[in-house]
Every structure is written in structure tokens, then in C-alpha cells.
Amino acid sequence: MNAPDPNPDDAPLLGTHSRRAFLKGFGAITISAAASQTQAVAAELEKLNAEKIVGPGPVPVTLRVNGETLSLSLEPRVTLLDALRNVSTYTGTKEGCDRATCGACTVLLDGAPIYSCQMLAIEAQGHAITTVEGLAQDGKLTPVQKAFAERDATMCGYCTPGFVMAATALLKENPHPTPADVRRACSGNLCRCGTQPRVVEAVLQAAGGAADNGTPGDLHA
């Protein structure tokens, strides 16, 4: 369960059934049709029709989460969030809205932040998924996690994993962000307790910038 899955047969579904891929194929057909290449159109349609239909019952789905391989049996309609939180034990990824508005479910897909409630688990195959549990290595917090703890950028903490993932992705892209960069990068994350000012401070601290104001200097621990 801990080595990356070497079997490519388990991870080819992405691209063969997704709506985007279908539309792309369809676009190619129209262009071809305009060129009166009817034979090519027929061939393309035949190829599309031959695609494997999956579901509605459970199908094998293989996910690579934090470097581990998960072999699951899921209905194709199961989201990545649902697969992580409810079918597996990655409950660090939170569900706040289940409709792409709160960001609590943010994970990294090949290093880029995504709302895991907006991707089907079956689509996430073949990608490297990182959840908040996968950040700290050997119990050592990442600079972002450490800064969130030190700057009190967490209150009830339910939104925190999402913010931590968004901030982690930001610093990878932009190691020296301005406060405005931080706000933009985290604008897809909601917090009801009001940690926003602390989040900005924490991300700037993690980036090695000067911690401006707000938190007194005599913090213990």
C-alpha cells in the first residue's frame, strides 16, 4: 500500500470518459465534417461509441494519495472528497459545502490546488493527490503549517486544512508573495471564525517575510 502503483492499467480512465475529452473529440468531428472528410467522421464516431461505459455500479478505482496507493470500489459518481473522507480515512480534508464555494476540501492534484468536491474520484486516477495529512514528513511540520500554528491562523480549525493546502500551493508557485497575493490565493477559502488576518500573517511568515504586526512577541513554545 505504500509504493506508487506501477501498473499503468489501473490509471488510464482519465481522458477516456471525461466530458472535456468528449467535447474535444466532438470539436474535432465538426472541423472534420466541415472539410467533408466523412470517412474520418465515421471512424471518429465509431471510436467514441466503442468507449467503455462505467457504472452506475461500483467500479475499481485506484488513487495515489500522499504517496500511497488506494484500491477502492466506487460508483463513478463518488467525488474525490467523498472517497477521501468517507470511503478512506483521510478526514483531514474537510467538507464544508460540497459545491465549490468554501475551499475546506482543497487538496493538491499534481501539486495544484483543487476542490476535491468538484472532481470525481475516478477522474483523479493517475494523478498524485496530496492531502493535509501528507504535508508533514516524519512528524516535522512544513513552514506553512508551522507558521499557521505560530501565528494563530486557526480557530475552530475546520477550514484550516483547506487554507494550508491553498497556501502551500501558492508558495510553491510564488515563494515571495505580497499580502495581496496571499489574499488572492486564499480567496477560494472561507473561514467563519475570522482567521483571515492571521492567515495572511502566517503565509508571509512561512515565505520568510517579516511578520508585520498583530501577534505579540512573547509567544511561548
Added chain:
Amino acid sequence: MPDPVPAPGALAWPAETRVVGHSTHRIDAEAKVTGRARYASDIQADGWLYGMILRSKWPAARVAAIDLAPALQVPGIVAAVPARDGERTIRFYGEELAAVAGKSKQACLDALRAIRVTATPLPFVVREDDAKADGAAPVWDTAANFIPGTPKEQGSVDAAFGECAAVVEGFYTTPVQIHHPLETHGNTVSWTDDGVTAWASTQGIGSVRDGLAGALQLDQSRVRVVTEYMGGGFGAKFGPGVAGILAAKLSRQAGAPVRLMLTRFDQALAVGNRPSSFQKIRLGALADGTLHAFDFENYGTAGIGAGKASEGGGGGANLPMPYIYKVPNVRTKQAAVAVNAGPASAFRAPANPPASFGMEGAMDDLATKLGVDPVAFRIQNDPNPIRQREYKVGAEKFGWAQKYRRPDPAALALATAGPIRRGVGCAGANWGGGGNKNTGAEVEIHSDGSVEVRLGVQDIGTGTRTVIAVVAAEVFGLAPEQITVRVGDTRFPPGPGSGGSTTCPSVSPAVLDACTNALRQLQTQAGLSDIRDAKGANWAAACRKLGAGTVAARGMWQPGLSSSGAGGVQFAQVAVDTEIGLVTVEKIVAVHDCGRIVNRVTTESQINGGIVMGLGYALYEERVMDPASGVVLNPNFETYKLSGMADVPDIDIVLLDMPERGVIGIGEPATIPTAAAIANAVANALGVRVFSLPITPAKVLAALGKVPSPTPA
């Protein structure tokens, strides 16, 4: 108000503190930033099932029958229960009809669609003014939608207005606000022959235990509630709620634990809100600036929680007026109006933010009319000496004298280059709070020097765990992270609900008492003849002498260590784009007192939180009901707007530490004055007032006469 004076020699806070009053990192921050913290919605009890609730699509209906059999045919579904047995009347869109439990979320979704409900829709009414009108659809059979309140008069109001040098009038309205904690309401419940265990997302584990025991007819001793972590509550998460009781019934039927968390949609419909208010205010002052007369008429809705004469519940629409000001002649008349919408519940500083919005608006308009400075006017009429001091401190920090200009619409229109106008405003807060004397704590000291402190309280996100560690560390001469704090279990000594800014003043004295007892016991139990003071540097050596023994001590809340009555003032600076109506809050200065500060950094975080929530109340948040269909139109975050990252202004916090007053809470006062201060700043910027929250671009443009009023008359 201070608590009863303690007897001489009673427990007291140390004169000099090493940890208390400083800043300690949240001791559970690491658990939260790594995803290790387990919230109620993360619980995966052995064999757990997913639970889900079917809700009414009608705002009012007579339900004749609910057929659950088709749901039980859905593969994966294990249990299905009705919300209530027999025929019943539905009174709001989103009211619970039935619940199912199954092996996956998908199975539950399919099962909800399969349930057949036989119902006859009934007439309904969802807007306050419509519900007050003659012939309105009755929300309750046994009580009128609206019974006008009885006027209460102090002094002689009509005569007093004749003596005033200046009088202002306004009709102030505030919306229904939804709590929307990031973790929705819900529980995992396991009901076996041994009793019930509920892992609850609650701000009151005791209230969940008692509520479940009552509803399920079990002894309270056979119900255990566990809340290790929970994702916010803000007043809405007391008791098991319908969802908790349904989860228990599903668990019983299924023979397995059931996790039933609400959806974000559910959250907006059925589990509480802050009532609306429609405030008619008339305020007058004498020529010397002394407030003299106040006339107030108000109604608001608590949804079906209002007008519920036969089943109790006043509706929570009454506001504490004339709020923090001293006025000799006062007349108030208030009543709640029932509509077909989900019931209100406690919401961070109930009744105070709307009262503050109305009263502070009238104060500013009256100051303008009198030609006096609004800060000086407040200091003159607010009898609270701490708040008077806070206004002075805040004005200085904010640069009020440099920034404040008396609004003059004509001059503003001429003098301002470009569409952006800036303005400033201020407002004050008042909150009682205070400690709960039934709070207990227990402490164990082990021979290896480790310490465990246990309380039946929950950490709602305010940092209660850390407060406990701070107090224990102070007593033992240790660092806070050396203390293992266990909270969120009804098997621990009783703790308060996390509400009303009472938690910190409840737990701090109890922990001080328990730890003081434990330390004393350590001295004797370990026979420390050679160690006179077991604290700090001697700790490890002293504990080693316990050998195979353990110190176990208990303590209770003690008088003299906490008190009630917190104030605070906030100043706001806004920029208003007069072409598109957009308000941007640029700066908030907040000056607050909460007695003895226990942990500075988490106290400041709560003030941040109060301001961010108040910002939403000022500019963005409003539950919108559709009068034609009776449904909530914005039960989600894309249409119900919370303050986002880019909306949050620069915040400057000044905390007045007053150790002599004892520990007082801060959660409520921090959010009370924000919306009023912002609204006053907008009025100051525009020279005209927007009388209605939230201050949307459309309302700003309407106030400027650029578009018709968007508020339905």
C-alpha cells in the same frame, strides 16, 4: 458587575503571572494544521453508516403519510425513520420529514428520492410585513402571527421631545442572519443496549446529553457525548437538535453507528438564525447634548420560533434599547412576528448587533444635527467609565480627530474628486457574560511529572483547551505544552456550554482551584520534606517521589476570580464608490476589555473573528425568502455571502488588561459594534444614511438617489 466578594484567604490569582496574560500558542494547533484533529464529522465508528435527512419542499403543508418502504428497497440502505409519527403539519421549507441511513452517501441520496410523501400544501407567509397584515396565512393554529407589543414607558416621552433641541427619526432594518459554521450541524450516534454515545458537533456536550436522554427516554447517565473537536457554532449548536435524535433512532434501527451531518443547504434552513429587526427610532437631545427622549417601536421575525404561544419561545426579537445610553425618558414597544421559516436560535451576542446598529445610527445622526463630535457625544451620554476610556484610547489610535469630517452632502459632492468617498464611524458594545459556578475540573499528576487536566467543556474554537493549559501551567510552574488537556466528554467534570462569553470565566477559576488542590496534595502525598516548593525546577524531582502513586484532585469554580460585564468600542474607516455603490472597509480599530486576559493571542483572534463576522452582517449577509414559493433563495455560499479574504480590512486591536476585575469573556462583545461602526462610516462618507443592513451597492446607490430603493416597502 463583580462576583460576590471572596472570604479572606480565599483562592486568588497570583500577583505576578508568568504565563497567564501572555501569549501561548494554541496547544492543539498542530493537530489542526496536520489534519489529525478529529471533528464530529470525521468520526468513523466501527461499521458506521451514512445518514441523511429528507426535508419539506413545501413552506406549509399537511402531511398525511410518509412511505419509507421504497427507501428501504434501495441497495445499501439499512434504516429509515420518520421525523415524527402520524399526521402532522409542516411549517417551513426545509422542515424535517424523515431520515435514512445507508452504506454510502449515494445510497442515501437515492433513498431520499424514493420516499413517497402524501401531503396537501397549505397557505404560507414568509415576509414580516405580509405576516402582520390582516388575512395573512396563519403560521400557527393556536396563536396570531403578530400581537403588537405592550408599550413600556419610563418618564414622559411625549413631553420630553418638546424639550429637545434636536430630534432625529429613522426606520432601521436588519436581516435574518445565518450562523453558517464551517462544519455543519451533526453527530455520529451509536445506540446500543448499553446506552447512547454521540460524537457531536456541539457547543454544549451537556445539553446534547440531556436532550438525547429526554427525547430517547434514557437515563442521562447512559448517554455519553464526546466532542474532541468541533467546527464552530456561534450559538446555533446547543442540544442534539432534530438531526441528533434522528441519528440515534437510525442507529437503533440499523444496529450500527450513524453519522448524520447536515448539508450546507440544510444549514441555512432549519438550525437557527439571528432574527430580523424593523426598528422605528426617534431620539432627542437637549441643547447641551444630553440625551433626553427615546421612542422605539420594533418587530422582527424568529421564523416559526415567533408566535409559538402554545409551545413557548418568545421569538427573540426584543432588543435591549436604548442600548448602552442613558436616556431619562424612554418608550419601547416590541413584538415578534411569525413567518413560515426556520426558527431562530441564539446567535453571537443575541439582540445586541441589531440594537447597536439602530441606536448608534441614531446617535450619529443626532450628533450631526447638534453639530457635535460623535465620539464626544458618546462619551457624554454613555455612563460606562471603561467605555469612555476606550473611546479616548481608540480615537487616538485611529486618528479620529484628523479623519472625522462632519458630513455635508453638498460640500462632499463638490469637494470630492472622483467617485470614491471616505468616511469614519464608531460604535460601542456591552455584554454581561460571567462564570458558571457549576464548572468542575480534575487533575492528575503522574510520577513522571506529566499532568492531565480534564473538564467536561468543549473547545468551540476560542482556545478553551489552551486557556486550561495556561492556567494549569501557571500553577505548576510548567510550560503550557507540558499539560495534557482533555475536554469534550461528558464523563469529565461538568463544564459550561460555550455560549454567552461564559466559557473562559467558568473554566479558568475551576482549573485554578483544581490545580491548587493538586499541588497541595502533591506536597503532602509525596512527603516532600526536602522540597519546599514542588513547582517549576523542582517539579520532576517532586513527582518522582510519588513512586507508584498518582495525585488526583478536583476543583470547582470559585468566586472572586472572574466577573461579568465587558465593553468595547470600534472605529471604522470605509471607502465608498459612489458610481457602483461598493463599500470597502479599509480599517477597524477595536478597543476591548475583558477583565484579566488569560491568553492574549487567542483573545485577539476572537476579536478578529468578531469583526470579520460583523463585517459580513454590515455588508453581505442576508437570508432571502421568496414570497411566491416560500423557499429560502440563498441557502449556500455562492448566494449567501460571507466575508472573504479580500474583504477583511486592516485590524488594529487594543486590549485593556484589567487583572483586578477577574476573568471575563470576549466572544460576544467583539462582534457587537462592528456593523454599526461601518454603517456610521458609510453615512459619514455619503452624507446620507443607508438605514438597512446589509449595506449592498444597490442600497448605497438608492440612498444617493441614483436608483430606486431595492428594499421592498
